[in-house]
Amino acid sequence: MNTNLKISNVTKIYPGCVANDNVSLEFNSGKIYALLGENGAGKSTLVKILSGVIIPDEGKIYLNENNLKLNSPSDAKKNDIGMVFQHFNLFETLSVFENLIIDSDEQRESLREKIDTIMKKYNFSIDLDIPVLNLSAGQKQKVEIIRCLIRSPKVLIMDEPTSVLTEQETSELFLSLKKFSEEGILIIYITHKLKEVMQLCDEVAVMRRGKLVSVSEIKNENIESLANKMVGQNLKTIKKKKTKTSSDQLIKIMNLNFTSEDPFETNLMDINFSVNRGECLGIAGISGNGQSELFQVLSGEIISEKNSIEFNNNYIGDLNPQERREYLMAFSPEDRLEQAAIPQMKIFENVALNNFKSSNFFNNGLINENKIKEHSKKIISDFNVNTDNIELKSQFLSGGNLQKLIIGRELITSPNLLICFNPTWGLDVGAINYIHETLIKINEQNKSIILISTDTDELLKLSDKISVIHKGKLSKIMNAEEVTPEKLGILMGGAN
Amino acid sequence: MIKIVKRDQPSRAIFFFTPVLAIFLTLVAGGLIFFILGFKPFEALKFFFIVPIADKYGFSELLLKATPLCLIAIGLSFCFKSNNWNIGAEGQLTFGAIVSGGVALLFYEQEGFYILPIVILAGAIGGMLYASIPAILKTYFNTNEILVSLMLVYVSKLILDYLVVGPWSNPEGFNFPETRQFSDSAKLPLLFEGLRIHAGIFLALSAVVISWFVFYKTYLGFQMKVSGFSLKTAKYAGYKGKKMIILVFLISGACAGLAGVGEITGPIGQLHREISPDYGFTAIIVAFLGRLHPVGIIFASLVVAITYLGAETAQIFMQIPKYTGQVFQGMILFFLLASDYLLFFKIKFIGSKK
Numbered sequence: 001m002n003t004n005l006k007i008s009n010v011t012k013i014y015p016g017c018v019a020n021d022n023v024s025l026e027f028n029s030g031k032i033y034a035l036l037g038e039n040g041a042g043k044s045t046l047v048k049i050l051s052g053v054i055i056p057d058e059g060k061i062y063l064n065e066n067n068l069k070l071n072s073p074s075d076a077k078k079n080d081i082g083m084v085f086q087h088f089n090l091f092e093t094l095s096v097f098e099n100l101i102i103d104s105d106e107q108r109e110s111l112r113e114k115i116d117t118i119m120k121k122y123n124f125s126i127d128l129d130i131p132v133l134n135l136s137a138g139q140k141q142k143v144e145i146i147r148c149l150i151r152s153p154k155v156l157i158m159d160e161p162t163s164v165l166t167e168q169e170t171s172e173l174f175l176s177l178k179k180f181s182e183e184g185i186l187i188i189y190i191t192h193k194l195k196e197v198m199q200l201c202d203e204v205a206v207m208r209r210g211k212l213v214s215v216s217e218i219k220n221e222n223i224e225s226l227a228n229k230m231v232g233q234n235l236k237t238i239k240k241k242k243t244k245t246s247s248d249q250l251i252k253i254m255n256l257n258f259t260s261e262d263p264f265e266t267n268l269m270d271i272n273f274s275v276n277r278g279e280c281l282g283i284a285g286i287s288g289n290g291q292s293e294l295f296q297v298l299s300g301e302i303i304s305e306k307n308s309i310e311f312n313n314n315y316i317g318d319l320n321p322q323e324r325r326e327y328l329m330a331f332s333p334e335d336r337l338e339q340a341a342i343p344q345m346k347i348f349e350n351v352a353l354n355n356f357k358s359s360n361f362f363n364n365g366l367i368n369e370n371k372i373k374e375h376s377k378k379i380i381s382d383f384n385v386n387t388d389n390i391e392l393k394s395q396f397l398s399g400g401n402l403q404k405l406i407i408g409r410e411l412i413t414s415p416n417l418l419i420c421f422n423p424t425w426g427l428d429v430g431a432i433n434y435i436h437e438t439l440i441k442i443n444e445q446n447k448s449i450i451l452i453s454t455d456t457d458e459l460l461k462l463s464d465k466i467s468v469i470h471k472g473k474l475s476k477i478m479n480a481e482e483v484t485p486e487k488l489g490i491l492m493g494g495a496n
Numbered sequence: 497m498i499k500i501v502k503r504d505q506p507s508r509a510i511f512f513f514t515p516v517l518a519i520f521l522t523l524v525a526g527g528l529i530f531f532i533l534g535f536k537p538f539e540a541l542k543f544f545f546i547v548p549i550a551d552k553y554g555f556s557e558l559l560l561k562a563t564p565l566c567l568i569a570i571g572l573s574f575c576f577k578s579n580n581w582n583i584g585a586e587g588q589l590t591f592g593a594i595v596s597g598g599v600a601l602l603f604y605e606q607e608g609f610y611i612l613p614i615v616i617l618a619g620a621i622g623g624m625l626y627a628s629i630p631a632i633l634k635t636y637f638n639t640n641e642i643l644v645s646l647m648l649v650y651v652s653k654l655i656l657d658y659l660v661v662g663p664w665s666n667p668e669g670f671n672f673p674e675t676r677q678f679s680d681s682a683k684l685p686l687l688f689e690g691l692r693i694h695a696g697i698f699l700a701l702s703a704v705v706i707s708w709f710v711f712y713k714t715y716l717g718f719q720m721k722v723s724g725f726s727l728k729t730a731k732y733a734g735y736k737g738k739k740m741i742i743l744v745f746l747i748s749g750a751c752a753g754l755a756g757v758g759e760i761t762g763p764i765g766q767l768h769r770e771i772s773p774d775y776g777f778t779a780i781i782v783a784f785l786g787r788l789h790p791v792g793i794i795f796a797s798l799v800v801a802i803t804y805l806g807a808e809t810a811q812i813f814m815q816i817p818k819y820t821g822q823v824f825q826g827m828i829l830f831f832l833l834a835s836d837y838l839l840f841f842k843i844k845f846i847g848s849k850k
Contacts (some may be wrong), residue, residue, distance in 0.1 A: 322734025339728040352532040353733045
């Protein structure tokens with residue numbers, strides 16, 4: 001049976017922002033629809049309306065011509081609308097089966113049978129009796145999907161499902177989604193990743209600032225056209241100018257090892273590399289292969305042997321991050337909200353996190369607020385952070401603005417080396433472009449970058465040299481021109 | 497129609513308004529309870545909140561009770577501000593009292609100006625030692641400080657029990673569970689003839705000033721704040737995050753220990769089983785009612801101290817059980833948490849538009 005879902009003139013207004021402005025859309029089963037937009041474009045609000053989490057101020061939703069009253073998530077479930085959120089709603093310590101039975105009214109045995117059939121049909125292999133905390137992100141997502149499938153939904157909504165997945169998990173997910181679609185489930189796929197839209201979807205609706213900008217078939221679009229619709233202006237394509245490579249060595253890592261006591265961390269084995277001035281070394285890899293540990297070893301959060309890191313002719317392996325900053329190193333960690341910045345603190349307080357002697361942020365143990373504020377204002381204007389209020393709590397900055405603030409804060413020392421880890425993770429196209437431009441500028445000033453990233457495109461765009469990390473070991477270092485995405489993919493998978 | 501709307505950013509005014517609202521609601525609810533119990537609500541509230549502090553003696557008693565509450569709450573605010581949940585101030589108070597009481601007993605036959613400072617110092621050190629246990633277990637073994645610090649309260653009370661019944665009990669005390677009286681040199685001087693208010697209040701006031709300075713003006717205060725929000729960030733910034741946690745526990749323990757010293761070398765003058773009417777727990781309410789702000793804590797400690805006095809007056813004059821005092825303390829915390837909802841949401845009254 002065909003499913004037809006119609007959104008008619010939906011409006012949702014928040015104080016100071018129109019999240020959905022008179023949006024009308026129509027979906028038919030048999031196709032996979034992409035809902036595309038930057039962070040804050042209103043796509044999440046729209047799907048929350050569809051799943052009953054948010055009640056719209058105006059407008060109606062029709063499923064097969066029936067006007068739906070979606071006042072709560074359970075109304076959505078009753079009307080066969082299933083939703084998989086970006087953040088999983090699972091109890092980590094309960095078993096997979098227990099998680100699935102919680103919101104089901106079926107008997108244990110019949111439910112188990114049903115789950116087994118679903119898993120067989122879609123080739124899922126998950127042990128139902130182990131606790132959810134032992135599952136990978138991809139498996140957890142499958143549990144969420146099974147939870148929806150149990151109710152044989154007519155509509156399945158996926159909210160940015162690949163942000164936590166590895167490349168393989170992503171392609172597995174896409175296969176499943178295509179299969180669901182063939183079986184008549186209407187799929188709505190929310191994302192801001194253009195490549196995925198091109199790969200997976202049949203039709204695409206683009207939203208910008210709460211408004212529906214366009215609805216079109218994928219075959220009439222390409223990445224550039226979608227990006228321009230999403231951002232609302234023609235994006236310059238950034239290209240790194242090939243600079244003459246200097247042979248002046250800035251940092252050298254020698255026989256560096258790290259053995260962790262935590263079984264969930266990756267051990268680093270025999271890391272050796274060096275970076276010259278003005279160079280960007282990219283480190284590729286599937287997440288969880290030791291990137292986080294490598295970042296921490298380089299930043300000084302994990303201390304290693306003094307001689308294992310030589311920076312600017314000093315051995316600094318045993319120094320903590322603050323001491324390393326004095327040697328003009330700077331660090332931008334992956335986790336913006338829990339590590340690089342503190343959302344509950346004000347912007348200028350976050351700026352003071354990068355404390356180095358010549359900053360005079362703190363004199364004789366006392367806070368020098370004027371100095372910090374002065375610096376903060378400079379960062380905000382130099383790095384285009386979209387606010388003029390340095391007293392604002394950082395939680396009110398978007399991801400892109402927060403990242404600009406962090407990069408800006410790290411660059412005020414004009415460091416010789418910036419080490420960044422997934423600097424554009426989860427950002428929208430506009431912000432990504434800005435960060436990329438900034439990183440290129442750093443190289444042009446003859447300063448160096450170590451870019452640890454799981455985004456292959458980013459690495460190929462910015463790096464002069466590339467290495468791949470797999471299970472805590474680095475591959476040989478290659479010149480970026482010699483590297484193709486395929487070659488990287490093979491190394492990331494662990495083959496030689 | 498009433499609509500509840502999320503606030504973008506809590507305003508400063510509402511931040512200090514909700515504690516006042518909480519106190520007001522507590523009075524209303526308290527009056528209602530008295531009414532249901534068959535007392536005249538206004539009269540009962542008068543006996544509870546006005547009569548006890550109507551004279552000089554009453555006011556001195558108010559300050560006497562507010563002193564340990566304020567001191568402990570200041571210490572706790574170091575912990576709470578940095579997201580360390582030290583619930584065991586009562587234990588640190590008790591252990592501080594044990595250590596300083598032990599030192600005071602050593603000097604029981606002696607006189608000398610040097611005795612009191614040693615006794616006070618011993619109390620602070622005792623509180624610090626006791627607070628270091630949950631701190632070290634938290635930083636090095638990832639234990640939950642709420643549980644550890646709370647359970648240690650009961651341990652310290654049992655230690656005190658054992659000491660006053662056994663080895664430290666007064667040889668001439670007819671087996672009463674109490675120690676000898678301390679010598680006058682080991683006691684805090686009284687401020688006024690005939691009133692019980694003692695020099696301990698200056699300890700509390702200096703703690704207020706020092707804490708304000710540390711919180712808002714020093715690098716240490718800043719690092720504490722950062723470490724509290726996220727140890728990962730503290731590590732990334734290069735702070736010694738674990739040391740910070742231990743430090744705030746030590747400060748908090750020292751304050752609680754000093755409060756213990758104030759009690760035993762002030763109004764009590766010896767060690768016995770009941771050295772604190774749960775000041776260490778009540779101070780948690782004080783700390784939050786005062787918004788973890790040093791000045792706020794002064795006011796909060798005065799308000800909460802009244803509930804101790806009022807309970808006694810109400811029992812004497814109206815035969816209202818003195819446990820009503822705890823009911824009031826509970827209600828203050830309850831209404832504070834409830835009205836804190838207003839920090840993040842505002843209530844909008846909308847005409848019948850649709």
